[in-house]
Amino acid sequence: MSTRVKDLCRTATLALRRISRIRRYLNSACCEQLVHAFVSSRLDYCNSLLIGLPDKDIFKIQRIQNSAARLVTKTKKRDHITPVLRKLHWLTIDKRIVFKVLIIPFIFAFSLMAIAKVSTAKIKREGDKGSPCLNPLVRFKYSEDRPLFITQL
Secondary structure, eight states: OHHHHHHHHHHHHHHHHHHHHTGGGSOHHHHHHHHIIIIIHHHHTTGGGGTTOOHHHHHHHHHHHHHHHHHHHTOOTTSOSHHHHHHHTOOOHHHHHHHHHHHHHHHHHHHHHHHHHHHHHHEEEOTTTOOEEEOTTEEEEOOSSSSOEEEEO
16 A cells, blocks of 8 residues: 555655646636646545555655645745645545545435435326326436436426
């Protein structure tokens, strides 16, 4: 697992160096988007495998995140990083790993609830037989504010 951490740190550091070269031409919002696209996405990829990793490996990844936060906010190296991470609303790596692991069951339970709502909306009873049939009047629509909702005609 240490080879994965080593490769992760190498690629994220390279991305940070490339972004830092053009940082003076970017505003903070654009820089934050680039950091999320090229650094944070790498830190989050398969991070559920990193649970239970030794502290020395977690600290290596944390240094990458600290460097990314300093790059976005133009903070000096000797300044404290905790207020910077709070300002950006970023969790530290160890808390981020635990969050990602705990969010998986929540998403699964939420999707099961959505499936249950869809199936109850689609089932229509026929007379006395009680046999369910699909309701053709149910449509699924996508919206910007809500990913999936059901409308009836």
